[in-house]
Amino acid sequence: MTVTSSPPIQADTLDRILGLTPGSLAFETRHQRTKVVDATQSSENLLLDSPIEGLPVSDRLLVALLACALTPSPEFVAEYAQRLKNHGITDAIIDEVSRGTFSLVQDERLKQVLTFTHTLITDPIKADKQALLKLKSSGLSTEHITALAQLIAFVSYQVRVSAGLKALKAFGAQS
Amino acid sequence: MSEVIRIKGFTNETLDWKAWLDVVDIEQATPEQIAILEESHPKAKVSDYYLFLAHQPEILRQRSAAFNAIMYAPGGMPRAERELSTAVVSRINGCVYCASVHAQRFEQLAKRTDAIKQVFEEPRTAGTTEREKAIVQFSIALTEQPDQVSKQNIQLLKDVGLTEAEILDLIHSVAIFAWANRLMLNLGEPVFPSA
Numbered sequence: 001m002t003v004t005s006s007p008p009i010q011a012d013t014l015d016r017i018l019g020l021t022p023g024s025l026a027f028e029t030r031h032q033r034t035k036v037v038d039a040t041q042s043s044e045n046l047l048l049d050s051p052i053e054g055l056p057v058s059d060r061l062l063v064a065l066l067a068c069a070l071t072p073s074p075e076f077v078a079e080y081a082q083r084l085k086n087h088g089i090t091d092a093i094i095d096e097v098s099r100g101t102f103s104l105v106q107d108e109r110l111k112q113v114l115t116f117t118h119t120l121i122t123d124p125i126k127a128d129k130q131a132l133l134k135l136k137s138s139g140l141s142t143e144h145i146t147a148l149a150q151l152i153a154f155v156s157y158q159v160r161v162s163a164g165l166k167a168l169k170a171f172g173a174q175s
Numbered sequence: 176m177s178e179v180i181r182i183k184g185f186t187n188e189t190l191d192w193k194a195w196l197d198v199v200d201i202e203q204a205t206p207e208q209i210a211i212l213e214e215s216h217p218k219a220k221v222s223d224y225y226l227f228l229a230h231q232p233e234i235l236r237q238r239s240a241a242f243n244a245i246m247y248a249p250g251g252m253p254r255a256e257r258e259l260s261t262a263v264v265s266r267i268n269g270c271v272y273c274a275s276v277h278a279q280r281f282e283q284l285a286k287r288t289d290a291i292k293q294v295f296e297e298p299r300t301a302g303t304t305e306r307e308k309a310i311v312q313f314s315i316a317l318t319e320q321p322d323q324v325s326k327q328n329i330q331l332l333k334d335v336g337l338t339e340a341e342i343l344d345l346i347h348s349v350a351i352f353a354w355a356n357r358l359m360l361n362l363g364e365p366v367f368p369s370a
Contacts, residue, residue, distance in 0.1 A: 033245075033347065043238060152357060154354060157241075162321075168339070
């Protein structure tokens with residue numbers, strides 16, 4: 001009999017990467033707030049999977065990976081690194097961004113976006129009008145900037161929901 | 176609003192907010208954009224913040240669905256305590272605009288301003304009861320060092336009487352303001368009432 005090593009595919013990213021299963025305290029508590037669960041996953045799908053004209057999914061995943069590396073969130077670094085591999089991004093770039101730097105990224109526009117991500121994750125109050133104007137002059141439209149700002153802010157949310165649920169799971173496992 | 180609070184650059188006054196880039200012109204908005212603005216917030220059609228986010232209407236729709244479910248859903252953690260946690264997160268992240276809005280909401284719901292004054296003065300020691308102090312401490316921890324939050328942090332909340340459902344609401348409230356603060360801080364700036 002062939003045993004497959006990959007886990008069953010679950011639609012919900014947080015449940016999957018945290019290993020939250022029905023019957024556990026963290027899963028049952030979380031799924032009382034169905035609307036939040038659904039809107040969280042729908043946001044991720046829109047920001048990191050659906051097509052956005054002019055913003056390739058691999059660029060958006062790289063932004064997410066950098067945000068998670070800087071937060072830090074080891075679970076989501078692993079998740080977004082794996083998805084980048086599936087998009088054919090080289091190990092060298094994935095490994096570097098997983099450590100919070102991006103000197104190997106050649107594309108000027110993408111470098112600007114990653115610089116913006118760095119500021120917004122590590123010191124959000126430092127983000128200013130000049131930073132947005134720089135993004136515009138690198139060739140991004142206001143629609144692109146809206147999507148990127150939502151993406152970076154969403155990842156800040158997602159990693160904190162993840163960290164809280166992980167602690168709740170550990171708490172549930174002891175009692 | 177019973178009294179104006181101004182402490183360390185934070186206030187409970189009603190502020191305006193101005194986008195740094197072009198917003199959607201409501202006269203030119205698509206029916207989809209109008210519908211999503213209307214379901215996002217009662218004043219979204221005259222708000223620079225929502226008119227900016229309407230550049231990506233579907234993303235705004237899901238953000239608003241998450242935000243409204245977290246902040247307004249019945250049951251679970253009392254809404255005043257959700258507002259307290261979001262005021263703490265906004266104070267820590269330096270989001271003056273968000274802090275002003277949620278200071279007002281706390282006062283409307285709790286009929287007092289004492290905890291908010293403490294948050295503005297020094298968030299790390301804020302809280303008028305042991306329960307409030309635990310909520311404040313958890314909000315700071317999940318904002319500043321999410322990777323360090325552990326079952327001990329959950330235990331501290333249980334010790335002051337929070338249920339698991341309330342703890343989930345607290346996690347969500349803190350997290351959604353990691354999101355909200357970053358939008359408010361990087362897409363525009365607060366406008367203060369003219370003196």
